[in-house]
Amino acid sequence: QVQLAESGGGMVQAGGSLRLSCAAAGRNFNRYLMGWFRLAPGKEREFVASITDNGGSKYYAGSVQGRFAIARDNAKNTLYLQMNSLRPGDTAVYYCASRRSASLSTNARDYDTWGQGTQVTVSS
Numbered sequence: 001q002v003q004l005a006e007s008g009g010g011m012v013q014a015g016g017s018l019r020l021s022c023a024a025a026g027r028n029f030n031r032y033l034m035g036w037f038r039l040a041p042g043k044e045r046e047f048v049a050s051i052t053d054n055g056g057s058k059y060y061a062g063s064v065q066g067r068f069a070i071a072r073d074n075a076k077n078t079l080y081l082q083m084n085s086l087r088p089g090d091t092a093v094y095y096c097a098s099r100r101s102a103s104l105s106t107n108a109r110d111y112d113t114w115g116q117g118t119q120v121t122v123s124s
Contacts, residue, residue, distance in 0.1 A: 002077075002095050002113060009118030016086050016122070022079035022115055023056030030054070030074040032100040033054035036081045037108055039117070042119035048094070049081065049107040059104045063089075086122045093117040 008020040022034070035050035049060045058070050068118040071084040079096050097111035105111070 002029055002032060002098055004115035006094065006096050006115045006118040007022060008036055009094060009120045011121040011123065013058075014089075014122055014124050017082070017084045018086065018120060020081040020083065020096075020118060020120075022081075024037075024077040024079070025099070029077040030102070033101055033104065034070075034072060034079045035077075035097050035099065035105070035111060036070060036094060037111075038090075038094045038120075040092040045108050046092075047081060047108070050104050050106070051079070052102065052104065057104060059106070061075055061106070065069055073095055083120070086123045088122050091120060091122050092121050 002024040005023050007036045031053055033052055036048040037045050037050050041047045047061050051070045055072050067085045071080045096115045097119045098113045099111045
């Protein structure tokens, strides 16, 4: 099992960019499918993006497709989320999560371990 810790959140103006990182402590990071989710006030937790264990396959929510990019560096045990063209609607706490499976999933219940989250605030 891995332990996850997000970083890189902050406040940015609309149209700006941020890169989130998720550091994984523990063994066998390269065996985990990884995902990013977000939680905004008054809304349910929302899938953002996921990536397979070797980085070969990626999947995005329609709302971020073309603006966000998920990546991982297994040598560094780190997951990334590059966020460009940010909008006020992207404001949320962003969480990384791991899943011990080869199958991509948008369902938060399929993920086993979660980080503590990092706040992203986009002003208009």
